[in-house]
Amino acid sequence: MQYKFEQPVHGSIGALKYQCTIEWRNGKIIADEPATNGGGDTGADPYTLLLSSLASCTLITLRMYIDRKGWDIPEIAVNVNMFQEQAGEQTVTYIDRDIVFLSPATDVQKMRLKEIATNCPISKILEGDIKVRTFIFRDVEEAKTVKYANEEVTVLWKPELCQHSKRCWTELPQVFDYKEKKWINPSGASAEELANQIKRCPSGALTFLNNK
Numbered sequence: 225m226q227y228k229f230e231q232p233v234h235g236s237i238g239a240l241k242y243q244c245t246i247e248w249r250n251g252k253i254i255a256d257e258p259a260t261n262g263g264g265d266t267g268a269d270p271y272t273l274l275l276s277s278l279a280s281c282t283l284i285t286l287r288m289y290i291d292r293k294g295w296d297i298p299e300i301a302v303n304v305n306m307f308q309e310q311a312g313e314q315t316v317t318y319i320d321r322d323i324v325f326l327s328p329a330t331d332v333q334k335m336r337l338k339e340i341a342t343n344c345p346i347s348k349i350l351e352g353d354i355k356v357r358t359f360i361f362r363d364v365e366e367a368k369t370v371k372y373a374n375e376e377v378t379v380l381w382k383p384e385l386c387q388h389s390k391r392c393w394t395e396l397p398q399v400f401d402y403k404e405k406k407w408i409n410p411s412g413a414s415a416e417e418l419a420n421q422i423k424r425c426p427s428g429a430l431t432f433l434n435n436k
């Protein structure tokens with residue numbers, strides 16, 4: 225398991241209905257709800273953000289392909305929209321993507337670009353098998369704690385809080401090895417690496433202490 229991003233996309237909301245700040249590696253964007261849903265419409269709503277992801281991925285993928293081929297198609301655009309239908313117990317979501325050629329292109333080029341668009345990375349994610357895992361950080365003082373220490377550092381693990389995200393043992397296997405009974409070896413990495421990894425635990429199961 226390896227995350228796509230070193231730092232996760234970070235979102236936060238205060239009391240102002242329903243303005244969210246989304247921080248990404250090079251800036252911030254605002255998300256909100258329209259006035260009809262009680263928001264201030266100060267930023268794109270979540271459905272728009274979802275469709276924007278597909279629109280931008282489509283355009284970037286097509287631009288890369290057009291440039292690689294050396295085709296003279298300076299401008300393309302895309303319109304993306306969605307609707308939902310009930311099929312028995314299931315809600316089926318349809319996303320329609322219309323590719324618009326603002327510069328002339330041959331029919332062969334258009335058909336090839338349609339095929340390329342259907343294979344853009346976000347299309348593949350949306351049409352593939354998606355699982356959203358949700359973790360929650362808890363700070364339960366009285367939870368049973370197991371201690372793993374060397375001279376320099378101590379790692380505390382609260383098994384009842386662990387939500388089995390696999391983050392620790394896939395990202396720092398030289399320290400965390402779930403196959404071992406004594407599964408945390410605090411000497412397997414530097415104190416800094418260990419502290420950084422423990423900060424990524426989403427459940428509050430791990431605590432790092434510097435013994436010095």
Ligand code: SF4
Pocket residue numbers: 385386387388389390391392393424425426427428429430
């Ligand atoms: S990172 Fe935390 S929650 Fe995930 S498996 Fe390790 S201890 Fe458990």
